[in-house]
Amino acid sequence: MLAPERRSRADVIAAAVILVVVVLVATVIWARSDARGTTSDVADSPLAPPASALSVPDSLSELWRSSDAGSGAPVTAGGAVVVTDDHSVRGLDPATGTQSWAYTRDVELCSVVSAWDAAVSVFRDDRGCGQVTELDGSTGAREDQRTNDADDPVRLSFDGTYVTELGSTRLEVWRSDLVRTLEYGRVDAPVNPRDQPRVGCTLVSSASASTRMAVLERCPGEKGLRLTSMNPAPKDSTVPDVYGSTILADVPDDASTARVLAVVGDRLAVYLPASGAEVARVALFDGSANFTSAQAVSVPVTTPSDATVSSDVVRTGSVISWWTGDSTVGFTQTDLTQRWSIAGTLGAGAVMAGQLLVPVPGGLAVVDPATGVASRTLAVDRADYTGPVAISVVGTRVFEHRGSETVALG
Numbered sequence: 323m324l325a326p327e328r329r330s331r332a333d334v335i336a337a338a339v340i341l342v343v344v345v346l347v348a349t350v351i352w353a354r355s356d357a358r359g360t361t362s363d364v365a366d367s368p369l370a371p372p373a374s375a376l377s378v379p380d381s382l383s384e385l386w387r388s389s390d391a392g393s394g395a396p397v398t399a400g401g402a403v404v405v406t407d408d409h410s411v412r413g414l415d416p417a418t419g420t421q422s423w424a425y426t427r428d429v430e431l432c433s434v435v436s437a438w439d440a441a442v443s444v445f446r447d448d449r450g451c452g453q454v455t456e457l458d459g460s461t462g463a464r465e466d467q468r469t470n471d472a473d474d475p476v477r478l479s480f481d482g483t484y485v486t487e488l489g490s491t492r493l494e495v496w497r498s499d500l501v502r503t504l505e506y507g508r509v510d511a512p513v514n515p516r517d518q519p520r521v522g523c524t525l526v527s528s529a530s531a532s533t534r535m536a537v538l539e540r541c542p543g544e545k546g547l548r549l550t551s552m553n554p555a556p557k558d559s560t561v562p563d564v565y566g567s568t569i570l571a572d573v574p575d576d577a578s579t580a581r582v583l584a585v586v587g588d589r590l591a592v593y594l595p596a597s598g599a600e601v602a603r604v605a606l607f608d609g610s611a612n613f614t615s616a617q618a619v620s621v622p623v624t625t626p627s628d629a630t631v632s633s634d635v636v637r638t639g640s641v642i643s644w645w646t647g648d649s650t651v652g653f654t655q656t657d658l659t660q661r662w663s664i665a666g667t668l669g670a671g672a673v674m675a676g677q678l679l680v681p682v683p684g685g686l687a688v689v690d691p692a693t694g695v696a697s698r699t700l701a702v703d704r705a706d707y708t709g710p711v712a713i714s715v716v717g718t719r720v721f722e723h724r725g726s727e728t729v730a731l732g
Contacts, residue, residue, distance in 0.1 A: 359427055359428030359429065360425075360426070360427050360428070361424070361425070361426040362424075362425050362426075362462065362463075362464060363423055363424045363425075363462065364423050364461050364462045364463050365413070365422040365423040365460065365461045365462055368400075368401070368460035368461050369400065369401035369402050369413065369415060369416075369422055369459070369460045369461075370401050370460070371400065371401040371460075371716075371717075372401070372416065372417075372716060372717030372718070372719075373717055374675070374717065375674050375675045375715070375717060375718045376675055377675050378674050378675050378677050378679070378688050378700075379700070379718065379732075380700075381700060381701070382686070382700050382701075382702060382720060382731040382732065383731065383732070384703070384729060384730070384731060385417075385418075385419070385719070385730040385731065385732045386418065386419030386729075386730045387419070387727050387728065387729045387730065388405050388414060388419055388727065388728050389405070389407065389726060389727055390405040390406060390723060390726065390727055390728040391405075391406045391407050391408065391431075391726065392405065392406050392434065392723060392728070393433075394634075394712050394723065395636075395669075395672065395712035395713060395714045395721075395723055396712070396713070396714040396721040396722070396723050396728045397434050397435065397436045397441060397714075398416075398436055398459075398714050398716050398721070399413075399436040399437075399439055399440055399441045399457075399459025400439040400440065400458060400459020400460035400461075401416070401459060401460050401716075402414060402415070402416070402422060402423070402441075402459050402460065402462075403415075403416045403419075403714075403716065403721055403728065403730070404434060404436070404441045404459070405728055406431055406434055407431070408430055408431060409426055409427055409428065409429070409430060409431055410424055410425065410426040410427075410431070411424070411425045411426075411431065411434055411441055411443045411457060411462075412424045412425075413441070413457075413459065413462050416716045416717070416719055416721070416730065417719070419730060422461075422462070423457075423461060423462025423463075424462065425443065425455070425457055425462055425464070427445050427453075429445045429446055429447060429453070430445065430446045431443065431444070431445055431446070432444045432445060432446050432451035432474065432475060432476055433451065433475070433476060433477070433478045434478070435478035435479065435480050435485060436459070436480065437480040437485050437498075438456075438498045439458070439459050439460070440456045440457055440458055440459050440465060441456075441457045441459055442454065442455075442456050442457075442478065442480075442485055442496075442500075443455050443456075443457060444472075444476065444478065444487065446474060447469075449470075449471050449472060450471065450472035450473050450474040450476070450489070451472045451473065451474050451475065451476045451487070451489070452469055452470045452471055452472035453467075453469050454467060454468045454469070454470070454487075454496075454500060455467050456500055466498075466499050466500040467500065468496070468500040468501075468502070470494060470502065471492065471509075471510050472487060472489060472492065472494070473489020473490050473491055473492050474489070475489070476488060476489045477489075479528075479529070479530070481529075481530045481531055481532065481585075482531075482532065483497075483531075483532040483554075484496065484497060484503065484530060484532070484554050484555070486528060486530055486535070486554075488525060488527075488528050489507075489525065490524055490525055491507050491508040491523075491524065491525065492505070492506070492507040492508045492509075492525070493505070493506040493507050493525055493528060493537065494506075495530070495535065495554050495555070497555070502559045503554060503555035503556075503559050504535065504552070504553070504554055504555060504556060504559055504562065505559060505560055505562075506518070506525075506535075506537065506552070506562050507523065507525055507539075508521075509560070514560075514561075517560055517561045517562075518562065519550075519562060519564055519567070520539075520541055520548075522541065522542050523539040523540060523541040523542070523548070524539060524540040524541075525537060525538075525539050526538045526539055526540055526547065526580065526581065527580070527581035527582045528582055529582040529583065529584055529585045529590075529635075530554050530585055531554075531585040531586060531587065532554070533553070533554070533587070533588070534551055534552075534553075534554065534565075534585045534587075534588060534590070534609055535551070535552050535553070535554040535585070536549065536550070536551050536582045536585050536590045536592075536607075536611075537549070537550045537552070537582070538550075538580060538581060538582050538592065544569055545569075545571060546569050546570045546571040546572065546573050546574065547569075547570045547573045547574075547577065547580055548567060548568065548569050548570070549567065549568050549570060549582075549590070549592060549607060549611045550564060550566070550567040550568075550611060551564070551565045551566050551567070551590060551607070551609055551610060551611040552564045552565055553565065565609055565610045565611070566609070566610030566611040566612060567611055568607070568611040568612065568613070570592075570594065570605075572594075572597055572598065572600050573594050573595070573597055574597055577594075577595050577597070578595075578626050579593065579595050579623050579624070579625065579626060580592070580593060580594055580595055581593050581625075583604065583635055583642070583644055583653075584635060584637075584642050584653070584658060586642075586655060586656070586657075586658055587609075588608060588609030589606060589607070589608065589609070589614075589657070589658050590606070590607040590608075590609070590611065591604055591605075591606055591642075591653065591658045592604070592605050592606075592607065593605075593619070593623065594616075595623065601618050601619075602618070602619045602620075602623060603616040603617060603618050603619055604616065604617045604619055604653075604658075604660065606658055617659065617660050619646075619651070619660075620663075621646055621648055621649040621651065621663055621665060622646065622647070622648040622649070623646040623647060623648070624646065624647030624648060625645065625646060625647040634646075634647075634669070634670050634712075635670060636670040636671060636672060637655070638671075638672075638673045638678055638691050639655070639673065639691070640654070640655055640691050640692060641653060641654060641655060641661060641678075641691045641692070642654075642655060642658070643670045643671050643678060643680075643691075644670060645667065645668075645669050645670035645671075645710075647710075648665070648666070648667075649663050649664060649665045649666070649667055650663065650664045650667040650669070650670055650671060650680050651663045651664075652678075652691065652694050661692075661693075661694060662693060662694025662695075663694065664680060664687070664689065664694060664696070666682065666683070667680050667681060667682050667687075668681040668682060668683065668709075668710055668711040669681040669710055669711045669712050669713060670712070671686075671689070671713060672713045672714055672715045672720075673691070673715065674715045674720070676691075677689065677690065677691070677697075678690075678691045679700075679713060679715070679720065680696070681702075681711035681712075681713055681722065682699065683708070684699070684701060684702065684704075685699045685700050685701045685702045686699065686700045686702055686713070686720065687699050688700065702722070702731065704722075704724060707724045707725060709724065709725055711723070711724055718732060719731065719732040720732070
């Protein structure tokens with residue numbers, strides 16, 4: 323019989339050294355990990371989305387208010403009103419304003435958008451605004467996550483199918499599991515350098531639908547802005563599938579308000595400011611970025627094309643409402659023709675019970691979205707605040723974003 327193996331003193335010392343090294347390495351990894359700097363407080367019970375309003379109320383009064391560093395309409399997801407600060411995303415009960423859940427990082431928050439009943443939150447790292455976490459709107463629980471190269475700042479938008487992250491040099495499109503379906507523009511260390519159709523361009527504006535992505539960009543050596551139409555989900559996310567691209571020679575490349583307003587089916591609507599003999603207009607293009615028609619715009623347009631606010635264009639079901647910085651303009655969803663305009667407004671508005679609530683000085687105008695006719699105005703006391711007002715509707719309550727606050731009305 324063989325004698326049992328005996329551990330020598332050297333074996334014990336070696337095992338101890340290995341254990342110490344493993345513990346030290348694990349400690350260093352944990353200390354530097356995202357998890358160490360993250361606090362996730364999920365809801366004790368899920369928030370339930372309230373029933374839709376059957377009618378617009380006769381009056382509104384303030385219910386509660388909360389600080390909110392967001393730049394657009396109040397984010398609502400899965401029954402929660404989502405507010406933010408430099409490092410946190412918080413889900414509030416829409417009835418009371420009490421905190422239901424919170425997600426906090428030790429890095430700065432870039433932006434949040436509501437999509438798929440979740441709050442898609444993007445945080446900043448040394449590669450830009452590229453750390454993405456999807457938070458369930460009803461509980462705040464973490465769902466999908468991703469990390470990618472990104473610009474800083476970025477603008478997030480949701481078209482009902484995809485979320486787009488747009489920066490000045492790079493664009494990404496994500497589906498509901500946060501898998502990237504498209505990258506466009508700047509690509510660090512590309513495997514195939516010629517996969518992108520152009521290099522060195524500045525991305526000005528974008529809009530999308532389930533089958534089209536439209537991008538307005540400024541490219542070196544080109545006289546005028548360029549409009550490009552492409553597939554938001556090509557076979558290979560790193561190789562854009564471009565349907566067509568057109569240089570808008572009559573639009574100077576330094577135009578500060580030119581922008582893609584909307585994509586409906588295979589139609590693209592682009593605001594083009596006045597230049598030379600051309601008046602300001604909304605130009606319509608087909609799915610291959612070919613010009614088809616134009617409509618003159620007679621109201622002032624002051625909203626910059628590179629604004630990070632994504633709530634100045636609102637889809638209401640039958641019309642698209644656009645706030646120009648001075649007026650609210652309605653376009654049909656079917657063919658993108660202009661139907662009406664309302665001067666002296668403070669925002670694009672939101673839909674309640676089939677009516678469009680448009681913020682105006684002193685209140686909310688109740689507007690028929692088909693005609694643009696206001697039947698009445700609900701008085702709202704905003705005290706000394708006179709700036710832009712972006713609104714969201716959850717059930718029978720209206721939420722206004724004013725400056726650095728979200729205010730609940732009901």
